[in-house]
Amino acid sequence: MLQQLGVEKERYRIEWVSAAEGDKFAQLVNEITNEVKKIGPFNKEDAKKEA
Amino acid sequence: MAKPKVAFYWCASCGGCEEAIVDLAEGVLKVVEAVDIVFWPVALDIKRKDVEAMPDGSIAVTFINGAIRTSEQEEMVHMLRKKSGLVVAFGSCSHIGGIPALANLTDKASIFKKAYSTTVTTVNPEMTYPQESFKVKEGTLTLPKFYDHVYALDEVIDVDYYLPGCTVPTDLILNAVTAILEGKLPPKGTVLSPNKSLCETCPRNDSKPEKLKITKIYRPWEIMIDPEKCFLEQGLICIGPATRTGCNERCISANMPCRGCMGPTDQVTDQGAKFLSAFASLLDVTDEKEIQKIMEQVADPAGTFYRFSLSHSILKGKVK
Amino acid sequence: MAKRITIDPITRLEGHGKIEIFLDDKGNVENAYLQVPELRGFEQFCIGRPAEELARITPRICGVCPTAHHMASTKALDDLFKVDPPPAAKKIRELFYNIFMLEDHTLHFYFLGGPDFVVGPTAPAAERNILGVLAKVGLEIGGKVIKMRRECRELMTMMAGKVIHPVFGLPGGVSKGVKKEDAEKIQTVAKAGVEFAQFSLKVFEDIVLKNKDYLKLIVGDIYMNKTYSMGMVDNNNHVNYYDGLVRVVDTNGKEFVKFKPRDYAKVVAEHVEPWSYIKFLYLKEVGWKGFVDGQESGVYRVAPMARLNAADGMSTPLAQAEYEKLFKTLGGKPVQLTLATHWARLIEALNAAEVMLKLSQDPEITSDKFRTIPTATPEEGIGIVEAPRGTLFHHYKTDKNGMITDCNLIVATQNNSAVMNMGIQKAAKALIKDGNVNEGILNLIELTYRAYDPCHACGTHSLPGNYPIEVNIYDATKTLVKTIKK
Numbered sequence: 001m002l003q004q005l006g007v008e009k010e011r012y013r014i015e016w017v018s019a020a021e022g023d024k025f026a027q028l029v030n031e032i033t034n035e036v037k038k039i040g041p042f043n044k045e046d047a048k049k050e051a
Numbered sequence: 052m053a054k055p056k057v058a059f060y061w062c063a064s065c066g067g068c069e070e071a072i073v074d075l076a077e078g079v080l081k082v083v084e085a086v087d088i089v090f091w092p093v094a095l096d097i098k099r100k101d102v103e104a105m106p107d108g109s110i111a112v113t114f115i116n117g118a119i120r121t122s123e124q125e126e127m128v129h130m131l132r133k134k135s136g137l138v139v140a141f142g143s144c145s146h147i148g149g150i151p152a153l154a155n156l157t158d159k160a161s162i163f164k165k166a167y168s169t170t171v172t173t174v175n176p177e178m179t180y181p182q183e184s185f186k187v188k189e190g191t192l193t194l195p196k197f198y199d200h201v202y203a204l205d206e207v208i209d210v211d212y213y214l215p216g217c218t219v220p221t222d223l224i225l226n227a228v229t230a231i232l233e234g235k236l237p238p239k240g241t242v243l244s245p246n247k248s249l250c251e252t253c254p255r256n257d258s259k260p261e262k263l264k265i266t267k268i269y270r271p272w273e274i275m276i277d278p279e280k281c282f283l284e285q286g287l288i289c290i291g292p293a294t295r296t297g298c299n300e301r302c303i304s305a306n307m308p309c310r311g312c313m314g315p316t317d318q319v320t321d322q323g324a325k326f327l328s329a330f331a332s333l334l335d336v337t338d339e340k341e342i343q344k345i346m347e348q349v350a351d352p353a354g355t356f357y358r359f360s361l362s363h364s365i366l367k368g369k370v371k
Numbered sequence: 372m373a374k375r376i377t378i379d380p381i382t383r384l385e386g387h388g389k390i391e392i393f394l395d396d397k398g399n400v401e402n403a404y405l406q407v408p409e410l411r412g413f414e415q416f417c418i419g420r421p422a423e424e425l426a427r428i429t430p431r432i433c434g435v436c437p438t439a440h441h442m443a444s445t446k447a448l449d450d451l452f453k454v455d456p457p458p459a460a461k462k463i464r465e466l467f468y469n470i471f472m473l474e475d476h477t478l479h480f481y482f483l484g485g486p487d488f489v490v491g492p493t494a495p496a497a498e499r500n501i502l503g504v505l506a507k508v509g510l511e512i513g514g515k516v517i518k519m520r521r522e523c524r525e526l527m528t529m530m531a532g533k534v535i536h537p538v539f540g541l542p543g544g545v546s547k548g549v550k551k552e553d554a555e556k557i558q559t560v561a562k563a564g565v566e567f568a569q570f571s572l573k574v575f576e577d578i579v580l581k582n583k584d585y586l587k588l589i590v591g592d593i594y595m596n597k598t599y600s601m602g603m604v605d606n607n608n609h610v611n612y613y614d615g616l617v618r619v620v621d622t623n624g625k626e627f628v629k630f631k632p633r634d635y636a637k638v639v640a641e642h643v644e645p646w647s648y649i650k651f652l653y654l655k656e657v658g659w660k661g662f663v664d665g666q667e668s669g670v671y672r673v674a675p676m677a678r679l680n681a682a683d684g685m686s687t688p689l690a691q692a693e694y695e696k697l698f699k700t701l702g703g704k705p706v707q708l709t710l711a712t713h714w715a716r717l718i719e720a721l722n723a724a725e726v727m728l729k730l731s732q733d734p735e736i737t738s739d740k741f742r743t744i745p746t747a748t749p750e751e752g753i754g755i756v757e758a759p760r761g762t763l764f765h766h767y768k769t770d771k772n773g774m775i776t777d778c779n780l781i782v783a784t785q786n787n788s789a790v791m792n793m794g795i796q797k798a799a800k801a802l803i804k805d806g807n808v809n810e811g812i813l814n815l816i817e818l819t820y821r822a823y824d825p826c827h828a829c830g831t832h833s834l835p836g837n838y839p840i841e842v843n844i845y846d847a848t849k850t851l852v853k854t855i856k857k
Contacts, residue, residue, distance in 0.1 A: 001327065004156065004353035004419070006369040042370040063411055066386070067434020067535045074535070076521040092380050092387075099379070123387075123408060150431040153416040162412035166650070170414055171766060171779040173641045173650065174659070181410075185645045189393035189401050190375055192646040195408050218434065218535045270773070272423045272452065272542045272745055305532025305539045306546040310427060350421040350774060358428075 006042075010035045055111035055232070058090035058102070059141075060131055062124035063151045063201065064117030068142040071218040075225065082228050086111075090131075099127070102134060110135040112231055114214075118144040118151045118362065119202040123195035132208040139227070139243075143217040145204035146242075147314045147322070148362025150217070152201040153354060155361045155368025159199040203362035213242040217312035217359060220298050244297030246317050249309055252296045255281045264335035268348035271307065282308040283333060288355060293319065293326035312359045321365045323356035330356075374398065376808060381405075381820060384483075390816070392799050398806025403799040405792050405820065407649040417778040422451055422749060422769050423542060425778070429765065430536045432782060437536045438471040438527070439758035439783070440765070442613065445540030447765040450632070451752025452542040452745035452773070459738035460544035465613040466557070466730040467530050467537075468756070472612050472723035473564050474523035475759045476675075476716050479824050480571060481516045484713050488579045492588060492818050493811055508574060519567050522560045529553055544742030557731035564724035565689065572693060572717050579713075580700070590701065593801045594709040594819060596790055597622045597664040599654060599671035602678030603757045604629075609686040610678050610722065612757040618681045619654065622666045624705040627654075632753040635764055639781065640669075642789075651789040652781065662793045670793065673761025673786040674823060675715035680705035687729070690722035709794055709822045716759075716824070749773040758783040760824050787823045794819035 002012065013032055017025045061069065075082065089110060090097050113135040119125050132138055143149035154162060167173060167180050185192050204210050214227055227243045230236050237243075250256060259281045269286045276282075282289035282303075289308035295316050302309055315322040336342050349355070361368050379389035387409050395401045413432055417425055426444040430437030442464060449456060456464075479485070481504055490503035505513040524534045530549065531537035539546045549557075579585045588594070601619045605611040608618065618629045619638070630638050641650040642659045653659045653669030660668045671677075679698075685691040697714055698704055706715075730736060749772075754765045761783035768777040798816045 001323070001352035001356065004351070004369070005366050006371070007366070063409065065431050065434040065437070067431070067437065070434050070535050074521075074524065076517060120411060121409065150428055151411045153420075153428070154412045156419065157412070157415050162410070162415040165415040165418075166410065166412065167643050170641070171636050171777075172639055172781065173643065174655075175641075175643045179643045179645050181643070181648050182645045187402070187404070187646065190391075192391060192404060192406060194406065194646065194648065197410060197648075217431070270421060270423060271546075272448075272773075275742060275744065276546060278547070301528070301533045302538045303532075305530075305537075307427075307532060307538040310424075350772070351419060351424070354420050355424070 008039055010039055054085060054087040056089045056109060057086040058088070058110050058113040058131065058135065060090065060092065060113065060115050060127060062115065062117030062128065062145065062204075063120035064142070064144055065150075067218040068116035068144075071142070071221065071224060074221055078221070078225055082225075085232055099130075103130060105134050107133050108136050112137045112139060114139045114141040115204055116141040116145050118148050119198070119204065119207050120151060120154075121195040121197055125198075125202075125207055128204065128208050137211045137231070138204075138208065139212045139214055140204040140210045141214045142219050143215065143312050143314065143359045145210075146213045146215050146363075147360040148201055148203045149312075149359050152203070152361040152368070153358070154201050156353060157369070158371070159197055163197075200368065201362055206362065211239050212236070213314075215242055215244050215295060215313045216298055220301075222299075223297055242295065242314070242317065244295055244313060247296050248316055249291035249294045249296045249298075249300065249313070253281075253291060253300055253303060255279065255303065259284060263333045265330075265333045265345070266335050268345060270350060276306050278306045283330075288330075288349065290322075290326050290356065290358070292329040293322050293356075310355070310358045314360055314363070321363075322360040323353070323364055326356045327352070374806060376803075378813065378817070381817060384821065388820075390795060392803070392816075394803065394806060398804070400796070400800040400803050403792075403796045403816075404646060405788075405795050406647045407788075408647075410648040414778045414780055418775050420775050422752075422767055422773045422775055423448060425765075425767065425775065426540045427536070427538055429780065432780070434535050436471075436475065436758050436760065436783070438468065439756055439763050441531075441537045441540050442468055443754045443756045443758075443763045443765040445542070445545075446614070446632075446754030446756065447752040447767050448540070448542035448754070449752070450754060451749045451767055451769060453747035453749075454543040454743055454745035456544040457738075457740045457743055459548070459735050460741040460743075461614075462730055462733055462736050463530070463545050463549055463741055464540070466549075466727060466736060467527065468613045469723040469726040469730065470523050470526050470530075470557070470560075472759060473568070473720050473727060474520055474527075476720035476723065477516065477567065477571060478520050479759070480575075480713065480717060480720075481513075484716075484821055484824055487818055487821060488585060488710075488713055489574070491582075491585065492815055507578060512570075512574075515567060519564065523564070526553075526557055526560055529556070541742065543745050546742070548739055548741045549736050551737050554731050554736050558728060561724055561728035561731055564727060565721065568717065568721035568724045569689065572721065575714055575717055589708055589710045593798050593815075594794065594822070595707050596670075596672075596709060596793055596797065597666075597707050598668070598790055599627060599657075600677035600680035600705055601671050601673050601762055601786065602681035603755065603762065604682045605686060607686070608683040610682040610684075610719065610757075611686065612719075612723070614756075617755060617762060619671060620681050620705060622664075622705070622707070624680060624703075628656075632755045632764075635753060635755065635766070635781075636779075639764075639786075641781070641785070647788075649788050650785060651792075652786045653789065662789055662796065664793065670789045671786065672790050673757075673783060674712060674759070675719050676706055676708075676712035677761070678757060679715045679718065685718065685722045687722050687725035689725055690718055693718045693721060709819060712822050712824075760784050761786045784823065791820050791823055794822075 113131045140146045290311035291309040294311045295313040319325045374394040376392040381388045392403045393401045429440040429444045527534040531539040603615045605615045619627045621627045640655045657669035685694045749769045763783045764781040766779040798819045802812045
């Protein structure tokens with residue numbers, strides 16, 4: 001569904017992290033933050049301007 | 052006392068909402084006696100200029116159906132907003148985008164290319180496309196601009212009430228009109244249909260097991276559909292859990308599952324996401340491979356879970 | 372001094388439209404254009420959808436004739452999945468479809484196109500609406516019209532869940548059968564329908580045909596175009612709305628081609644103009660020669676009069692008698708008189724009522740065998756029906772999983788879009804001379820497109836009797852010279 005909506009794979013993940021795995025969690029969050037930053041924001045142009 | 056003035060207008064629409072009003076049949080005569088219809092392009096020969104000339108706020112209620120697809124539609128609804136005391140978004144398209152909003156999964160360029168070039172029977176080697184302004188021998192002809200996105204009405208103007216459905220059920224229309232005429236309206240922004248999900252009023256609810264467990268998904272053409280059992284229990288996608296009731300389960304009574312035209316209940320922002328989460332909770336699988344297998348059986352999740360509601364979803368369509 | 376007349380919006384039809392009329396220096400009409408300012412993009416956004424869902428998505432093309440789309444789509448799905456529905460399913464679908472034809476046609480006559488005739492095209496605008504019709508035919512009849520429409524629509528709701536956007540069509544059959552008590556209800560309404568259609572034809576005869584002025588208008592040259600005619604026919608070359616082959620006759624009434632749905636793309640093609648969002652259909656073999664009449668022009672017409680031209684007769688006895696009467700009165704086949712389509716429409720309504728009665732009495736209609744599950748791999752499917760407004764084509768291509776990869780939709784009124792332009796040009800040229808324009812003349816021009824029953828009908832509410840169209844006449848310096856208001 002997300003693919004149909006144009007959301008790139010790099011923007012989401014499913015991971016299993018327990019409350020005791022603090023380091024793992026921090027690492028994951030940093031990783032995905034960097035990946036999303038690399039892709040940049042959704043390119044939402046003004047649809048009413050010249051298409 | 053002068054009768055309140057009422058107007059009807061249509062944007063990117065199919066005309067079904069106009070028919071819904073006509074389907075009040077004998078009931079509409081009572082309505083007509085009580086109001087003065089001052090603008091209804093499909094039926095009356097009143098022109099845009101005449102509405103422009105009306106004093107601001109002089110129309111008591113304007114019912115607008117259809118989604119916003121072109122510049123002309125946007126201009127008209129802005130104008131009608133100025134002239135009207137209340138504006139009611141009538142039908143799925145103006146409420147949440149409707150079927151025309153499925154175009155938000157594609158774009159203007161693709162639509163034009165398909166319609167005017169690549170469809171099987173179109174013969175257009177010169178690649179002539181409709182133009183907003185075109186000089187013919189005698190003068191210049193104009194067409195409204197086709198936007199790259201389909202908007203629900205409240206994305207463009209301030210909307211007072213919503214009448215949901217594709218098209219709006221007759222009794223909801225009558226209730227709304229009565230409430231307006233009697234001045235007994237709920238708070239601004241209310242969707243004028245009960246705030247419950249379809250499952251609560253569905254006639255198949257009683258036969259539903261305590262806990263639904265789905266192990267396989269079928270397409271409607273693949274199986275004989277049991278006319279008594281819950282569709283989800285039969286493995287057929289039914290958007291009932293994420294859809295507002297009030298339609299009298301018309302599709303269910305024809306032995307076909309719900310596709311969500313009434314939009315979500317008040318508590319839900321994004322109908323498609325809501326359905327996805329409700330659906331996921333019904334799956335009787337824990338193994339990741341099994342989950343993958345079932346999800347692959349779901350054909351066109353975005354176009355099915357958001358069949359009518361793309362304009363009101365969080366992403367509003369395919370992000371560019 | 373060049374002048375320009377704009378009629379915006381055109382009214383009492385489904386959809387948006389405007390007419391631009393250009394005058395030359397002498398004040399005679401140089402050209403006229405009927406522009407359609409809307410597009411939604413179904414052919415593109417249906418791609419990626421599951422094929423069977425198109426039977427629920429495509430009806431949203433039109434809320435007046437959603438049944439036509441639902442049926443064309445369902446038949447395209449049969450073809451796509453290579454599945455033959457059981458006989459009961461076909462009968463149920465055809466019964467449903469004829470109820471729809473009866474309802475839609477009689478509604479149009481009384482509420483939309485009818486006023487131009489029953490009351491008169493040059494009658495005061497204030498009377499040219501349903502109220503004027505009621506004044507002419509009486510309130511009792513008016514009540515019958517509303518009741519007929521409501522009862523037909525209740526039957527459709529009973530059969531297919533919703534009357535606006537039905538849902539019961541599936542590849543291989545329908546989702547719901549017809550119970551014995553439902554069949555009996557349908558029979559009762561069908562009998563009333565036959566009587567009502569006959570009565571409507573009598574109304575047309577008394578009020579229209581026996582009126583010399585109206586008759587002159589119908590048989591005159593202003594509302595005449597020489598085109599090919601297209602319509603669906605059964606094995607006996609009788610008009611059929613639900614199924615059959617599509618037949619085209621030429622400007623002399625001779626059969627030009629008869630084709631299977633599979634071959635439609637060899638016969639018709641679509642032309643694009645930069646000044647309208649609608650496309651213009653034409654016969655491929657003859658070619659697009661522009662907005663011109665004649666045997667050498669690929670322009671063709673659909674809908675009631677064209678269907679009667681393209682067929683050899685009607686499938687039911689009462690309608691057949693009326694069919695023969697029409698052609699006898701109007702000088703034989705083919706009838707190229709645009710306004711005659713109002714008469715043909717009522718003959719079709721009678722035919723639909725007779726078919727509705729016959730099918731609802733058929734013992735197989737209550738069978739519980741109304742679905743066959745498809746087993747073949749889907750690939751490509753084409754479904755054609757006759758919508759009230761003309762031949763409707765649905766063409767789908769899918770992948771192995773039945774997901775739409777391509778979609779082509781030719782919607783009834785599109786077949787007439789070229790001749791509608793031509794009709795307006797001709798009427799405008801004939802009626803506007805030396806710069807003389809008044810509201811009566813504008814009315815007569817609008818008569819042309821309304822005859823084609825552009826999709827929508829208004830209903831049972833009272834019209835205020837105002838006909839506020841404003842015509843602005845500008846000279847070459849764009850200075851406002853004159854304003855005519857209704």
